[in-house]
Amino acid sequence: MLQPLAERLRPKSLDEYIGQEHLVGEGAVLRRMIESGNISSFILWGPPGVGKTTLAHIISVQLKAPFYTLSAVQAGVKEVREVLERCRTNLFTQARPILFIDEIHRFNKSQQDSLLAAVERGTVTLIGATTENPSFEVIRPLLSRCQVYVLQPLDKEHLDKLLQRAITYDKVLQQRQTKIEETTALFRYSGGDARKLLNILDLIEQATPEGEPLVINDRIVTERLQQNPAAYDKNGEMHYDIISAFIKSIRGSDPDAALYWLARMIDGGEDPAFIARRLVISASEDIGLANPNALLLANACFDTLQKIGWPEGRIPLAETTIYLATSPKSNSAYLGIDQALAYVRESGNLPVPLHLRNAPTQLMKELNYGKEYRYAHDFPGHFVNQQYLPDEATAQRFWIAQNSPAEEKLAENMRRLWGERYK
Numbered sequence: 001m002l003q004p005l006a007e008r009l010r011p012k013s014l015d016e017y018i019g020q021e022h023l024v025g026e027g028a029v030l031r032r033m034i035e036s037g038n039i040s041s042f043i044l045w046g047p048p049g050v051g052k053t054t055l056a057h058i059i060s061v062q063l064k065a066p067f068y069t070l071s072a073v074q075a076g077v078k079e080v081r082e083v084l085e086r087c088r089t090n091l092f093t094q095a096r097p098i099l100f101i102d103e104i105h106r107f108n109k110s111q112q113d114s115l116l117a118a119v120e121r122g123t124v125t126l127i128g129a130t131t132e133n134p135s136f137e138v139i140r141p142l143l144s145r146c147q148v149y150v151l152q153p154l155d156k157e158h159l160d161k162l163l164q165r166a167i168t169y170d171k172v173l174q175q176r177q178t179k180i181e182e183t184t185a186l187f188r189y190s191g192g193d194a195r196k197l198l199n200i201l202d203l204i205e206q207a208t209p210e211g212e213p214l215v216i217n218d219r220i221v222t223e224r225l226q227q228n229p230a231a232y233d234k235n236g237e238m239h240y241d242i243i244s245a246f247i248k249s250i251r252g253s254d255p256d257a258a259l260y261w262l263a264r265m266i267d268g269g270e271d272p273a274f275i276a277r278r279l280v281i282s283a284s285e286d287i288g289l290a291n292p293n294a295l296l297l298a299n300a301c302f303d304t305l306q307k308i309g310w311p312e313g314r315i316p317l318a319e320t321t322i323y324l325a326t327s328p329k330s331n332s333a334y335l336g337i338d339q340a341l342a343y344v345r346e347s348g349n350l351p352v353p354l355h356l357r358n359a360p361t362q363l364m365k366e367l368n369y370g371k372e373y374r375y376a377h378d379f380p381g382h383f384v385n386q387q388y389l390p391d392e393a394t395a396q397r398f399w400i401a402q403n404s405p406a407e408e409k410l411a412e413n414m415r416r417l418w419g420e421r422y423k
Contacts, residue, residue, distance in 0.1 A: 002172070005205075006198040009166055011054055012061065018165070018194065019158045020051060020151050030055075030149065034062055039096075041119050041126040043104065043134050043143075046151025049193030052129035056100040059127070065095035068124075072106035080114045087124040097124050104128035105137035112139045119145050132274070153192025153241075160187075162194055166201060176205060176214035185218035189225055191241075200225065242268070243278060246321075251286045255325035262321050272313050276302040279320050290330035290404035297323055328404045336399040343396060350390035383417050397421075 011017045014024050014031060023030040033039050039059060044052040060067035068083045087097040099118075101107070118124045119142070126146060130137065134148050154162070160183065167178045190197035201216070204224050208214050246261035265275055276298075283298035301320040305313040359369035374384045387394060401411035414422040 004199070005166065005170060005172070005202045006195045008170055008172075009162075009198060011051075011058065014058060014062070016165075017051060017054065017058060018162050019154045020055070023149055023151070024055070034059055037063060037095075039063065039098075039125050040147065041145055042147040042149055043128040043130060043138065044149055044151055045130050045132075045134055047131060047153055047192065049195035050151045050153060051194065052151060053100070053102060056098070056127045056129070060098045060100075063095050063098070065125070066097040067100065068097060069100045069102065072101055072103040072111070077111050077114050080111060084114075084118045084124060087118065096122065098127060099124045100127045100129070102129050103131070105130040105132040105134070109139055112142050116141055116145070136277075154190075154194055155192065156187055159183075159190055159192075159194070159197055162197060163201075166198060172205065173201070173214065176208065178214040178216065181215060181217035183216070185221040186216060189221065242270075243274075246275075247278060247282055247286075250282050250321065250325045251329065253325055253329065255322045258321045258325045259318060262317060266314055266317075272305050272310060272317065273302075275317055276305050276320075279317070279324065282324055285334045286329055286331060287324055287327045288330040288333045289407050289410060290328040290402070291406060294324055294327050328406070330402040330404050330407055332399060332402045332407060340398040343393070343398070347392065350392050353387060353390065355386070356388065381417075385418070 014034070017024060022028060024034075025031065044055065046052060056069075057067070059065075066087070068087060070079060070083060083099060087099060099115075101115075104112075115126060119126050128134075128138070128146065134143060138146075163180065163183065163186070167173045167180065186197065186200060189200060200221060204216065204220060205214055207224055242261055242264050246258060246265065249257035249261055262275070266272075280295070280298040280302060283294040287294040297320055301316045304316045308316075354368050355371060355373040357364070357369040359365045359371075364370070374386050376382050376384055378384075389396065401407040401414075411422060
């Protein structure tokens with residue numbers, strides 16, 4: 001049986017690899033690592049079809065290392081331990097084994113924990129692949145042991161190069177006398193995904209009667225994809241661009257645009273949980289204290305999705321999207337924590353004032369830990385004016401109220417309590 005075009009054209013060396021020049025171009029970080037033969041564990045983060053799996057295979061071939069692969073969708077802790085044991089037995093006879101884990105973001109905590117010791121001891125070089133932000137989906141101890149490299153969607157130049165390589169080197173397309181007339185629709189539907197582009201070519205080739213030349217133009221591409229809406233994987237179609245447009249439409253208070261991009265994601269097969277997570281983030285980042293109920297609704301939407309499933313889940317997603325888009329906006333919490341983090345990184349670990357320190361032992365009490373602390377609830381209005389910041393930071397302001405009725409009310413209360421500090 002004939003392999004799919006994407007498999008027939010899978011690159012076997014870095015010279016055949018298309019895209020990601022910032023990682024594998026001349027002098028780039030991954031190419032230097034590969035050429036030195038000294039590969040450390042890392043995670044490849046990027047949208048589907050940009051070469052994560054292919055790059056892992058190329059590395060194993062070039063290093064002549066044993067290559068083991070696991071799918072996070074199918075493997076459990078038992079399978080992980082079995083593979084790690086096989087890696088351990090190969091450790092002293094060949095190059096260090098490579099363990100490639102596809103969709104590593106789907107591993108739960110216990111599965112990720114089972115990798116830690118092997119990665120720490122150098123029993124295996126771990127290469128993970130994920131379409132989700134590793135800082136949210138990968139446990140901190142494992143993340144600290146792996147460098148994260150970001151892969152980008154392929155641009156038009158990359159897609160054109162891939163197309164030319166396909167019609168030049170693939171025997172099937174050569175025999176069909178493939179003729180490229182237009183590429184606008186082909187590249188648009190590919191959405192920066194090499195696998196999609198090759199799958200579309202496969203689809204058109206299979207639909208073209210034998211003996212007829214294979215013609216690629218905008219009309220043919222559009223017609224074939226409309227007739228075969230499930231002909232290629234839509235789960236990541238323009239994944240990053242569309243979610244970006246969705247969030248920016250909410251931030252810009254345009255519920256119609258937000259619903260349009262939501263519909264694009266739903267129709268494209270996007271993971272509903274991914275959309276719900278982004279709504280929770282938007283509720284905190286973009287609406288924030290201007291309407292704290294937004295975060296409550298976003299969290300309720302996330303919970304509701306898990307309870308009612310799909311396709312009914314589209315309704316709470318739409319409800320939350322409209323509510324967030326039509327809510328007053330404030331990013332004061334987002335700006336406030338970033339300013340506080342910047343100050344902490346600049347000023348270092350300033351000492352906690354003695355009156356704020358805990359004093360669980362007699363020695364600490366003798367050292368005046370907690371001395372002169374005033375318990376707010378013992379005072380009228382449950383407030384007493386005392387210092388809570390380190391001495392060096394007393395003049396700092398991190399939270400600045402923004403122009404919304406809800407935040408103006410909060411700011412007025414702070415001015416009443418603290419006076420000049422919140423003027």
